Amino acid sequence: MSASSPSARPASAPLCLLFDSDGTLVDSEILLAEVMGDVLPEYGLPFTARQYMEAFRGVRFHDIVAAQQRHHGNLTEDSLARLETSMRTRMQARMREELIAIDGMPDALDALACYPKAVVSNGPDSKIRCAMVSAGLAHHFGEHLFSAYTLGVWKPDPGLYLKAAEAMGYPPERCVVIDDAAVGVEAGLAAGMQVIHLNHFPDEETTPEGAIAIYHARELPAVIERLASTVTNAEEA
Known part of the structure; x- marks a missing residue:
């Protein structure tokens, strides 16, 4: 894990976004x-x-x-x-x-700038860093990069996402996993997190029950805003 100690959670950000790397953020x-x-x-x-x-x-x-x-x-x-x-x-x-970013992802990340976010990947730290720099996405995540090789736990084990959430200072129910692969979706659901499945192959892959399917990164900001509104409304009720 190369993430630094998290700062206090912004009051305007009820959710923490945990992104897979390969196939989710970058077209690798x-x-x-x-x-x-x-x-x-x-x-x-x-x-x-x-x-x-x-x-x-x-x-x-x-x-x-x-x-x-x-x-x-x-x-x-x-x-x-x-x-x-x-x-x-x-x-x-x-x-x-x-390497390039997944189509629509740079704009989606810009739209979600107010949310704390991290990369949580089954790949080594060096690969995550190379991917973020090569695709021009590094500034969105800083040092919030979590590698299975460093933490010693790999998706579909939920432990990888749980350790990332803990380091970011958020409970699982306040985290949203964004992942394109079955192993990542399974890990996020098992961790008790909200899961958004970026389904690139809807004719071949079925989004598991409990996860939210999207088919293009441009859909992501609206889904996150809806989830955040649900959390905020529940707190105010």
């Missing part, structure tokens, strides 16, 4: 799919970009590799280390050159 999923589709076969693990997009979006890298090893044989510790280093190096190079 296809880049990661292509990199993994290139690197894993080099180490004897057949894998394609399509496999990633269809079955492994948002899943921890080590879990993806473990799944492939169960089918194709185990690698040595040295090979695993070299595989991960190669993947991380290539991915960061692709992000620096090609």
